[in-house]
Amino acid sequence: MKRRTALQASIGVVATLTLAACGGGQTGSGSGSGQTTLTIALSSAPNSLDPAQVAVGPFLNYMDPAYATLLTRKADGTLGAGLADKWGYVGKGNTKFELHLRKGVKFADGTPITAADVVKSFKYFQKGSGPAAAWFRPLAFSTPDSSTVVITSPTPNPDMGTLFTPPYTGGAIISPAGLKVPKKLASSTFGAGPYVYSAQQSVSGDHYVYIPNKNFYDQSAIHFKKITVRVMPNVNSQVQALKSGQIDLMYGTPDVAPTVKGDKAITTLQKPTTWAGLFLLDREGTVVKGLGDERVRQALNFAIDRSAITKAVYGDYGTPVSQPQMPGYDGYSPEAAKMYPYDPDKAKKLLKAAGYGKGLTIPVNYGSFDPSTTKMVQAVQAQLAEVGVKLKLRAATNFGAWINDLLTKKYAATVLSPGTGGEPNFYAQQPPFTKTGIMNVFGVADPDVDAAYARLAAADPKSSEAASKDLTDVIVKKALALPVSGTDTIAMYNNKLRGVKFPDGGAQLTSNTLWTTR
Amino acid sequence: MFPIILRRLALSIPLLVIVSAITFLLESFVPGDPARTVLGINATQEQYDALKAAMHLDQPVAVQYWLYLRDILRGDLGSSLFTGESVLGLIGQRLPVTLALVIGGTVLASLVGVVLGVYSATRGRVSRRLFDIVSLLGSAVPNFWIALLLVAVFAVKFAFFPATGYTPFAESPGQWAAGLVLPVVSLSISGVAFISKVTRDAMLSTLSLDHIRTLRASGIRPFSIVWKHALRGCGLPVVTTIGLMMITFIPGTILVENVFTLPGLGTTVVDATNQHDLPVVQGLTITFTVMVIVVNLLVDVLYSLLNPKVRTE
Numbered sequence: 001m002k003r004r005t006a007l008q009a010s011i012g013v014v015a016t017l018t019l020a021a022c023g024g025g026q027t028g029s030g031s032g033s034g035q036t037t038l039t040i041a042l043s044s045a046p047n048s049l050d051p052a053q054v055a056v057g058p059f060l061n062y063m064d065p066a067y068a069t070l071l072t073r074k075a076d077g078t079l080g081a082g083l084a085d086k087w088g089y090v091g092k093g094n095t096k097f098e099l100h101l102r103k104g105v106k107f108a109d110g111t112p113i114t115a116a117d118v119v120k121s122f123k124y125f126q127k128g129s130g131p132a133a134a135w136f137r138p139l140a141f142s143t144p145d146s147s148t149v150v151i152t153s154p155t156p157n158p159d160m161g162t163l164f165t166p167p168y169t170g171g172a173i174i175s176p177a178g179l180k181v182p183k184k185l186a187s188s189t190f191g192a193g194p195y196v197y198s199a200q201q202s203v204s205g206d207h208y209v210y211i212p213n214k215n216f217y218d219q220s221a222i223h224f225k226k227i228t229v230r231v232m233p234n235v236n237s238q239v240q241a242l243k244s245g246q247i248d249l250m251y252g253t254p255d256v257a258p259t260v261k262g263d264k265a266i267t268t269l270q271k272p273t274t275w276a277g278l279f280l281l282d283r284e285g286t287v288v289k290g291l292g293d294e295r296v297r298q299a300l301n302f303a304i305d306r307s308a309i310t311k312a313v314y315g316d317y318g319t320p321v322s323q324p325q326m327p328g329y330d331g332y333s334p335e336a337a338k339m340y341p342y343d344p345d346k347a348k349k350l351l352k353a354a355g356y357g358k359g360l361t362i363p364v365n366y367g368s369f370d371p372s373t374t375k376m377v378q379a380v381q382a383q384l385a386e387v388g389v390k391l392k393l394r395a396a397t398n399f400g401a402w403i404n405d406l407l408t409k410k411y412a413a414t415v416l417s418p419g420t421g422g423e424p425n426f427y428a429q430q431p432p433f434t435k436t437g438i439m440n441v442f443g444v445a446d447p448d449v450d451a452a453y454a455r456l457a458a459a460d461p462k463s464s465e466a467a468s469k470d471l472t473d474v475i476v477k478k479a480l481a482l483p484v485s486g487t488d489t490i491a492m493y494n495n496k497l498r499g500v501k502f503p504d505g506g507a508q509l510t511s512n513t514l515w516t517t518r
Numbered sequence: 519m520f521p522i523i524l525r526r527l528a529l530s531i532p533l534l535v536i537v538s539a540i541t542f543l544l545e546s547f548v549p550g551d552p553a554r555t556v557l558g559i560n561a562t563q564e565q566y567d568a569l570k571a572a573m574h575l576d577q578p579v580a581v582q583y584w585l586y587l588r589d590i591l592r593g594d595l596g597s598s599l600f601t602g603e604s605v606l607g608l609i610g611q612r613l614p615v616t617l618a619l620v621i622g623g624t625v626l627a628s629l630v631g632v633v634l635g636v637y638s639a640t641r642g643r644v645s646r647r648l649f650d651i652v653s654l655l656g657s658a659v660p661n662f663w664i665a666l667l668l669v670a671v672f673a674v675k676f677a678f679f680p681a682t683g684y685t686p687f688a689e690s691p692g693q694w695a696a697g698l699v700l701p702v703v704s705l706s707i708s709g710v711a712f713i714s715k716v717t718r719d720a721m722l723s724t725l726s727l728d729h730i731r732t733l734r735a736s737g738i739r740p741f742s743i744v745w746k747h748a749l750r751g752c753g754l755p756v757v758t759t760i761g762l763m764m765i766t767f768i769p770g771t772i773l774v775e776n777v778f779t780l781p782g783l784g785t786t787v788v789d790a791t792n793q794h795d796l797p798v799v800q801g802l803t804i805t806f807t808v809m810v811i812v813v814n815l816l817v818d819v820l821y822s823l824l825n826p827k828v829r830t831e
Binding site: 046055129134187205207230240396438 | 555
């Protein structure tokens with residue numbers, strides 16, 4: 001009898017494994033023809049689904065389906081229509097901007113979107129702590145009629161429209177129903193996008209499912225029956241899932257991107273995104289007297305071999321840069337790119353002329369939670385040692401520790417982990433280099449920088465290029481930073497997807513709602 | 519039996535308090551500021567102060583721990599700093615995945631390990647040597663490497679099983695099982711080596727006992743002697759080993775879940791640690807401790823069932 005039971009159990013196990021094998025394999029959206037679902041893999045779950053709290057970068061993939069923004073970024077890099085179909089500055093001076101809502105637009109719950117709703121959403125956003133909240137806080141709003149919103153800035157802004165595009169999330173309008181229950185915004189969506197978040201089909205922290213929104217104003221723009229964003233912390237697992245057709249797109253790293261080279265089913269895109277290097281915070285020499293001397297800061301820039309470090313740390317997925325912007329982006333200056341060729345002898349001479357012939361020590365804090373940052377800063381440390389400059393490194397194991405260290409003002413320089421950059425110069429250079437910038441923890445006031453920034457702010461948006469380059473030139477000439485590499489964003493996707501690209505002059509992929517399948 | 523269970527349960531309460539206190543204390547030494555981590559660099563000082571007060575971070579560590587214990591007694595493990603989700607709800611969602619792995623791995627490793635161990639004990643010297651080599655390899659090779667190998671062969675090359683992901687049983691039993699096959703196999707490999715070795719040694723020792731010789735002399739079939747009489751004699755060491763193995767499987771799931779991207783407690787603890795999400799780390803530590811206590815309790819119960827002497831002591 002017992003032997004029979006054992007036999008039955010064995011048959012059961014074999015049957016389960018057979019059933020499993022039949023049910024396994026190509027379960028992903030990428031398999032077979034006529035694909036109508038899209039599955040994206042990301043390494044982290046979103047910190048929140050609330051537009052006022054969410055971090056940007058790849059996390060926008062969680063927001064894009066459910067939150068339509070007032071304006072969008074077209075593939076050629078220019079602003080495009082969104083919930084608003086007309087926009088522009090009012091008068092001169094870059095302080096007043098007007099948005100006209102598209103006719104008949106509704107939130108996903110079916111209620112019409114009015115100018116008053118947009119202002120309520122803006123006001124909620126101002127109170128948040130998201131990356132763009134600081135840009136919204138000084139703004140004032142008015143509504144001349146039910147479909148027009150006027151935004152007034154106390155200081156000139158040559159690129160106000162950008163604030164209403166996806167990467168800034170303030171243009172992702174939240175419905176009044178959502179604003180009534182702010183706590184729910186973190187784990188559900190109340191937008192007007194082409195899809196709605198399905199909490200029933202999702203598991204927070206694991207996968208997030210979006211299904212079509214019947215109230216979206218352009219039903220022809222809904223290309224998928226379902227969009228799923230899967231959280232896969234292990235990037236090697238993402239590659240396996242991409243190869244086996246379980247996911248359609250992932251963001252690669254310099255380590256794994258080479259492993260799909262030669263795979264004809266997979267396309268890889270890469271684009272320089274963020275400059276990595278040292279922010280020289282102590283520009284008045286409060287902690288390290290020498291850093292107050294322009295010659296010392298310039299010496300640091302001459303002392304490092306950017307090409308060698310970039311090759312060693314980022315391989316084929318980085319670009320040597322000596323300015324806080326990358327080729328192809330707003331404010332990139334070809335002249336600034338030539339200012340600091342690798343010349344350790346010149347570095348030594350400058351240090352000697354400044355009275356630091358015997359060297360100096362600079363305390364630097366950095367985030368060791370990003371392996372590339374650690375490698376990069378250690379390489380910089382080794383090269384600066386050759387000219388007598390000692391970097392005393394302090395590693396922060398998490399973001400909170402890094403910020404805490406930064407705010408102590410004990411560190412004369414810091415290293416930011418590469419995030420998503422490629423911002424217009426007006427937004428990119430304000431936090432670290434202007435007097436009121438949030439990254440300028442020592443509160444250094446540099447009249448030349450502030451003047452160049454003010455000129456850019458007031459420039460005519462259509463011809464602001466020269467002013468933007470001028471700002472970069474001033475920052476580089478005064479050596480306010482030690483840029484090393486432009487790090488790439490790497491996107492890897494199966495060839496069935498269409499429309500995946502980096503917009504001109506932008507570092508974020510086009511919205512996932514715009515992609516289609518073959 | 520019940521007094522044994524009650525005694526064990528009573529002892530587990532101070533254990534839980536000690537573990538949670540140590541975790542809390544260690545977390546307080548971790549550099550960084552959870553409120554800063556949550557808010558980022560753009561937050562105003564007012565926002566920062568408000569969140570710090572809401573999280574009790576402005577209180578001494580002892581007070582923070584007391585408030586935490588008080589909440590636990592009310593059945594509240596707190597909320598994730600990042601998503602605002604209840605930690606209890608988070609654990610409830612992810613526990614079935616980890617349990618499926620641990621139980622599946624234990625059953626598979628026990629079945630295969632016992633069969634292999636008995637087979638090896640009843641075969642010749644060459645087979646035993648071969649078994650020793652295979653067993654050594656099985657216990658020495660890390661399970662994450664086995665997992666990557668299994669994925670490359672059975673998921674990517676032959677597409678028999680999915681490379682990653684988990685489907686709830688209620689949604690599709692077939693896909694649920696499909697998603698678990700490779701993770702369970704990779705988790706159980708070291709367990710198979712461990713159990714088979716202990717079973718083999720116990721079986722060899724049992725087979726040399728006098729009462730087995732008597733059974734052989736009485737003409738009982740060798741199959742029956744090995745699988746019915748001798749195997750029962752191996753019960754105590756094998757059950758103890760299975761219990762120990764199951765306990766090692768609990769942290770083992772962290773690696774396996776990460777390789778296969780399963781939404782279990784293992785992936786959650788890694789994410790929470792990276793994000794400095796202290797309430798989640800704390801809640802998961804308590805959950806892992808409870809799991810170890812439960813496994814130990816099960817082993818004790820089985821032990822006392824197999825060995826009446828334990829019950830009388």
